[in-house]
Amino acid sequence: MPPRLNVWSACRALSIRTRPVTNATPRPRAAAALARGLADLSTTSHNSSNTNFPPMPQTTESQPAESSSPENQMALSQLTMAAYGVNPFDPAIEGHKFGLPELPLPSPMHMKHRYDPVVLQITKLLMRDGKLSKAQRDMAMILNYLRTSPPPKLNPSRPLLPGAPPPSHLPFDPVMYLTVAIESVAPLIRIRGYTGIAGGGHKLDVPAPLAARQRRRIAMQWILDVVAKKNSKGSGRGMFPSRVAEEIIAVVEGRSPVWDKRQMVHKVGTAARANLNHHKLIGKL
Amino acid sequence: MSAPNCLRGCLVQRPAGGAAATLLRHSTVMPATAAHFSTSTPLHGNMMKPQKPGPKSKVLLVAKQWKKGKVADRGGKSPLPGERKAFRKRILLSNNNALPVEGLTYIGPGDLLDHKNVGKVMSIPDAAVDQLRTAEVFKPTQTWSIFRKPSMLVRSETVDLLNRMHTALGKEKALRLVIAGDRITGKSMLLLQAITHAYLNDYIVIHIPEAQELSIGATEYAPVPHSDPVQFMQPNYVLKLIQAIRKANEKLLAKMTTIYSHPDLPQNIPVSSPLLALANSAKEPESAWIVFRALFQELTVKGHGRPPILFSLDGLAHIMKMSEYRTAAFEPIHSHDLALVRLFTDCLSGAVSLPNGGAVLAAMTRGNAPRVPSLDLALSRRAAEQAGRHKNQLPQRPAFAKDYDDRVEAVLQTVELLQLQGVSKPEARSLMEYWAASGVLRSLIDEATVSEKWTLAGNGIVGEMERAALLTSRF
Numbered sequence: 001m002p003p004r005l006n007v008w009s010a011c012r013a014l015s016i017r018t019r020p021v022t023n024a025t026p027r028p029r030a031a032a033a034l035a036r037g038l039a040d041l042s043t044t045s046h047n048s049s050n051t052n053f054p055p056m057p058q059t060t061e062s063q064p065a066e067s068s069s070p071e072n073q074m075a076l077s078q079l080t081m082a083a084y085g086v087n088p089f090d091p092a093i094e095g096h097k098f099g100l101p102e103l104p105l106p107s108p109m110h111m112k113h114r115y116d117p118v119v120l121q122i123t124k125l126l127m128r129d130g131k132l133s134k135a136q137r138d139m140a141m142i143l144n145y146l147r148t149s150p151p152p153k154l155n156p157s158r159p160l161l162p163g164a165p166p167p168s169h170l171p172f173d174p175v176m177y178l179t180v181a182i183e184s185v186a187p188l189i190r191i192r193g194y195t196g197i198a199g200g201g202h203k204l205d206v207p208a209p210l211a212a213r214q215r216r217r218i219a220m221q222w223i224l225d226v227v228a229k230k231n232s233k234g235s236g237r238g239m240f241p242s243r244v245a246e247e248i249i250a251v252v253e254g255r256s257p258v259w260d261k262r263q264m265v266h267k268v269g270t271a272a273r274a275n276l277n278h279h280k281l282i283g284k285l
Numbered sequence: 286m287s288a289p290n291c292l293r294g295c296l297v298q299r300p301a302g303g304a305a306a307t308l309l310r311h312s313t314v315m316p317a318t319a320a321h322f323s324t325s326t327p328l329h330g331n332m333m334k335p336q337k338p339g340p341k342s343k344v345l346l347v348a349k350q351w352k353k354g355k356v357a358d359r360g361g362k363s364p365l366p367g368e369r370k371a372f373r374k375r376i377l378l379s380n381n382n383a384l385p386v387e388g389l390t391y392i393g394p395g396d397l398l399d400h401k402n403v404g405k406v407m408s409i410p411d412a413a414v415d416q417l418r419t420a421e422v423f424k425p426t427q428t429w430s431i432f433r434k435p436s437m438l439v440r441s442e443t444v445d446l447l448n449r450m451h452t453a454l455g456k457e458k459a460l461r462l463v464i465a466g467d468r469i470t471g472k473s474m475l476l477l478q479a480i481t482h483a484y485l486n487d488y489i490v491i492h493i494p495e496a497q498e499l500s501i502g503a504t505e506y507a508p509v510p511h512s513d514p515v516q517f518m519q520p521n522y523v524l525k526l527i528q529a530i531r532k533a534n535e536k537l538l539a540k541m542t543t544i545y546s547h548p549d550l551p552q553n554i555p556v557s558s559p560l561l562a563l564a565n566s567a568k569e570p571e572s573a574w575i576v577f578r579a580l581f582q583e584l585t586v587k588g589h590g591r592p593p594i595l596f597s598l599d600g601l602a603h604i605m606k607m608s609e610y611r612t613a614a615f616e617p618i619h620s621h622d623l624a625l626v627r628l629f630t631d632c633l634s635g636a637v638s639l640p641n642g643g644a645v646l647a648a649m650t651r652g653n654a655p656r657v658p659s660l661d662l663a664l665s666r667r668a669a670e671q672a673g674r675h676k677n678q679l680p681q682r683p684a685f686a687k688d689y690d691d692r693v694e695a696v697l698q699t700v701e702l703l704q705l706q707g708v709s710k711p712e713a714r715s716l717m718e719y720w721a722a723s724g725v726l727r728s729l730i731d732e733a734t735v736s737e738k739w740t741l742a743g744n745g746i747v748g749e750m751e752r753a754a755l756l757t758s759r760f
Contacts, residue, residue, distance in 0.1 A: 098733050119758050139758040148380045148430055171382040172724055234372025
């Protein structure tokens with residue numbers, strides 16, 4: 001739709017400065033291509049003083065010095081750029097070795113969004129005693145374990161998230177591998193117990209939906225519970241990450257007991273969904 | 286019950302009296318040449334065997350108190366002895382998920398000498414991989430397990446080092462050199478490249494993969510008979526070393542024949558029998574050191590078609606200090622009084638020459654190394670000499686310093702020093718292109734990426750580049 005032409009659209013184009021402009025005269029751009037003739041100062045001054053007969057231009061001596069002077073080099077490069085159809089005065093190119101980044105910055109360039117959100121959350125769940133650096137190393141080892149393990153053999157009775165990449169692709173993208181495992185086994189709901197409603201001292205089970213981060217957190221806690229019960233096979237810093245990674249592979253292959261936990265929660269939630277209509281809860285949920 | 290001549294076992298059991306006391310007397314009567322001092326195995330035996338009911342000593346009571354805390358039983362069978370360490374130390378050399386890289390060539394015998402190959406990534410031939418594995422040159426901390434097949438970057442330092450080795454070989458001399466450098470700059474990797482070159486060019490390689498195994502008191506030791514001043518051999522370690530040498534250099538050893546008669550060997554090896562038979566005669570730890578001496582004597586004969594020798598060791602600082610071993614009088618033993626270490630340090634200092642040429646290489650380690658002031662001083666003096674400083678301007682010991690060691694400085698009097706630093710940007714780029722072609726690094730490799738990782742890695746320190754690009758959770 002074309003913009004409407006009225007007073008308000010004209011006002012929108014107005015810009016108001018609250019402070020006076022300090023830099024009254026903007027610095028002219030260094031247009032070296034235009035200043036080329038003036039680069040050799042000795043000849044110009046000589047010309048201005050002697051008006052009668054301009055001396056023979058000293059082509060043989062001055063030319064090599066002139067062509068290799070920095071002004072000339074810059075001018076030549078600017079001309080070349082202009083010949084290629086690039087604006088030599090583009091601020092994205094001029095004065096920057098690698099150019100300016102495209103805005104808005106892509107997410108990984110931001111200090112606080114360096115990692116994939118799933119990786120970031122799982123890393124913090126792996127952390128013990130506030131040792132984030134150790135948790136990060138563990139996470140790197142988990143991802144390397146996933147990368148070097150053979151492609152998983154899927155179990156059709158434990159389907160992964162719809163739209164998950166084929167198993168042969170998973171080892172190449174360990175972050176995706178981890179994400180698929182966690183998201184697939186994450187429960188959709190949790191069971192909230194309301195006491196004093198059902199009567200007889202029983203609590204009333206009511207299913208409640210979970211947000212994405214909550215779902216991931218619960219799934220990872222289940223996985224870590226299984227890992228804690230596993231026997232350690234070796235010693236050294238690689239042991240814990242390899243146990244976690246083995247469990248993640250077990251989840252994708254459908255061997256993990258975590259699937260049963262998820263199924264149990266969903267079963268209870270399905271059975272208890274009638275409780276959502278309990279007369280004492282109406283208007284409270 | 287512990288072995289009768291076990292040092293620690295005797296000390297522990299001294300207050301118990303009775304049988305232990307008689308054993309202690311017995312061990313003091315025994316001649317020193319027959320005594321085997323050990324710390325680890327008999328102790329291990331003690332722990333494995335059920336304790337006999339008898340007079341309880343104080344030590345046992347304390348042990349009982351320690352056991353009070355309940356250990357969580359997770360069910361299943363626990364790993365067998367040695368299995369945990371095997372898991373920690375296992376070396377995987379291939380990853381079938383990684384993409385095969387096109388245009389990757391195998392290293393030939395002369396490839397690492399050629400300056401044209403600087404900045405190329407090349408694969409180790411399969412035969413050499415087996416030899417390197419036998420000699421335990423690969424380390425579990427290196428990132429072999431991520432890639433399809435073992436390949437490595439040829440650095441300018443590699444070509445430089447190997448050309449120096451080659452020049453020394455032409456003069457029938459040994460290059461005596463210490464590889465130093467910051468953490469994860471690739472010191473062990475450079476050693477691996479030198480050893481690969483040696484295997485491809487028919488050197489005999491004697492490699493001590495972890496110097497600390499010799500000096501931290503983890504392997505058995507015994508005095509060498511008739512040695513004055515007394516030296517100590519490490520029979521089990523030397524037996525393992527001989528077996529590794531035999532397996533990795535089998536073809537060469539089969540070709541050569543003995544020229545000395547060795548009357549003190551446990552098995553009769555007549556003159557002009559193959560050296561392989563001599564190496565094979567080491568079957569028991571007791572005779573291992575004698576066989577090793579005989580083998581080394583045969584290998585260092587001048588002429589007779591003997592190949593050059595590469596004698597290398599990783600973790601030099603560990604053998605430049607007092608070891609954890611003790612003499613019968615409970616005096617600490619200097620590492621240089623351990624016979625195998627002495628042989629290496631003699632070769633490194635030039636006291637024992639390798640007449641057929643070769644190299645004596647020692648790599649420093651920075652991860653777990655003890656601080657040895659004499660070693661640091663000696664290396665800084667070598668560095669200053671190589672920088673062309675005058676003899677009077679070399680670094681000196683600080684006045685009143687006590688923890689300096691003359692023996693260490695004497696060993697390093699004339700060695701050469703190779704100081705490793707980061708790789709150059711073209712080398713870094715080639716390495717990163719290899720990572721990307723393997724499907725391991727999922728990013729476009731352009732000048733900006735290379736520059737980013739190179740800068741993050743402290744101006745191209747290879748291990749840091751690996752950390753920044755491969756061992757990260759940021760993809």
